Amino acid sequence: MRAVRVVGGCALSLLVSTATAVLLLQSGVAGAAERAPGVGEVRAGETADSPRAGEEAETDTFVPPQEPLETEAIDEAEAGPTASELNPEEWPRQRHRFALESGIDVVGEEQTTTAQEEDTLLDIAMRYAVGYEEIRRANPEVDTWMPGDGTEVRIPSRYILPDAPREGIVVNLAEMRLYYFPAGEAVVETFPVSIGRLDWSTPLGETRVTEMLEDPAWYPPRSIREQAAERGEEMPVKIPPGPDNPLGRHAILLDIRGYLLHGTNRPWGIGMRATHGCIRLHPRDIEYLFGEITRGMPVKIVNQPVKAGWSAEGFLYVQAFPLFEEEEKSERDVLSMAVNRIAQVLGGYSHRVDGRELRTAVERRDGEVVRISRADAEARERR
Numbered sequence: 001m002r003a004v005r006v007v008g009g010c011a012l013s014l015l016v017s018t019a020t021a022v023l024l025l026q027s028g029v030a031g032a033a034e035r036a037p038g039v040g041e042v043r044a045g046e047t048a049d050s051p052r053a054g055e056e057a058e059t060d061t062f063v064p065p066q067e068p069l070e071t072e073a074i075d076e077a078e079a080g081p082t083a084s085e086l087n088p089e090e091w092p093r094q095r096h097r098f099a100l101e102s103g104i105d106v107v108g109e110e111q112t113t114t115a116q117e118e119d120t121l122l123d124i125a126m127r128y129a130v131g132y133e134e135i136r137r138a139n140p141e142v143d144t145w146m147p148g149d150g151t152e153v154r155i156p157s158r159y160i161l162p163d164a165p166r167e168g169i170v171v172n173l174a175e176m177r178l179y180y181f182p183a184g185e186a187v188v189e190t191f192p193v194s195i196g197r198l199d200w201s202t203p204l205g206e207t208r209v210t211e212m213l214e215d216p217a218w219y220p221p222r223s224i225r226e227q228a229a230e231r232g233e234e235m236p237v238k239i240p241p242g243p244d245n246p247l248g249r250h251a252i253l254l255d256i257r258g259y260l261l262h263g264t265n266r267p268w269g270i271g272m273r274a275t276h277g278c279i280r281l282h283p284r285d286i287e288y289l290f291g292e293i294t295r296g297m298p299v300k301i302v303n304q305p306v307k308a309g310w311s312a313e314g315f316l317y318v319q320a321f322p323l324f325e326e327e328e329k330s331e332r333d334v335l336s337m338a339v340n341r342i343a344q345v346l347g348g349y350s351h352r353v354d355g356r357e358l359r360t361a362v363e364r365r366d367g368e369v370v371r372i373s374r375a376d377a378e379a380r381e382r383r
Contacts, residue, residue, distance in 0.1 A: 100187055357370055
């Protein structure tokens with residue numbers, strides 16, 4: 001069998017011009033290494049003795065990182081049925097596909113829906129293809145497990161495109177979302193993803209698709225088998241394709257040693273920091289992408305907790321997300337990050353920015369796309 005190689009109070013309205021590249025805010029802020037089996041089989045897991053991402057490995061065969069079997073976050077979010085307990089044809093799931101226009105960064109529209117008696121927020125998130133954290137941030141006052149019959153639920157389906165080339169795949173870790181730009185089409189499609197948790201971060205950088213596997217087998221690494229043994233459970237050396245396989249039915253390998261995009265057998269946990277570094281998608285989403293993606297397609301992984309861009313109407317918007325636990329930044333740091341990003345978006349263009357709205361969006365960091373153009377700002381002309 002062939003081995004697979006994977007090489008306070010900001011009450012001031014602002015006139016902003018990047019000729020000076022300064023926003024004057026009233027607040028004063030400016031500025032594993034195991035031999036891989038054949039195609040269709042995947043050894044998942046770096047053991048405790050295996051090199052981490054970026055370190056020298058002992059072998060050049062593909063060794064994906066281990067997948068979590070049980071974490072507190074996974075347990076809470078994946079209390080629903082497994083993929084095998086549902087008929088995939090009966091899964092209503094929205095696809096977020098938007099036309100691209102030159103110079104326009106804001107896509108999509110906010111939606112609302114009404115919860116039915118049997119719904120959880122996670123059921124609604126699955127139908128509308130938004131992630132676990134996304135749906136919770138958008139509805140902080142709604143009970144995750146019992147929203148209540150007739151409760152209005154906000155669907156966060158408006159986005160600012162990441163600051164990255166609009167080609168191939170772009171993953172923004174901060175928002176736990178993947179953007180796909182099909183070749184030869186002026187469109188973008190976007191999907192929620194789960195990413196690496198605190199101690200197994202998903203790496204940043206540019207890479208490419210190297211291999212695509214359907215119905216992969218999973219080889220739990222020694223570390224996971226030992227954890228199972230400590231719980232009094234016996235973990236098999238190999239988990240074949242099927243309903244118990246946490247990789248799901250599709251795996252897309254990247255040219256970053258040990259990392260891949262894959263499905264899941266627990267579709268209710270998408271949109272969290274829950275993996276050991278891999279990028280996990282809903283089974284319907286990865287199945288669709290599997291038929292679209294080609295080997296050699298560029299993949300760019302970024303971490304942009306603050307995004308800014310222009311709407312089709314010519315106004316400036318900002319979108320901010322919570323920082324990761326390990327990112328030690330003050331509120332001033334985040335506000336400066338937002339200021340710098342706005343300066344980049346403006347280029348040489350002068351525009352009136354509402355400092356209060358900017359500061360509020362950065363402080364809330366709930367993923368909402370917020371207009372920061374003043375009410376009396378002139379719309380930017382199309383370029």
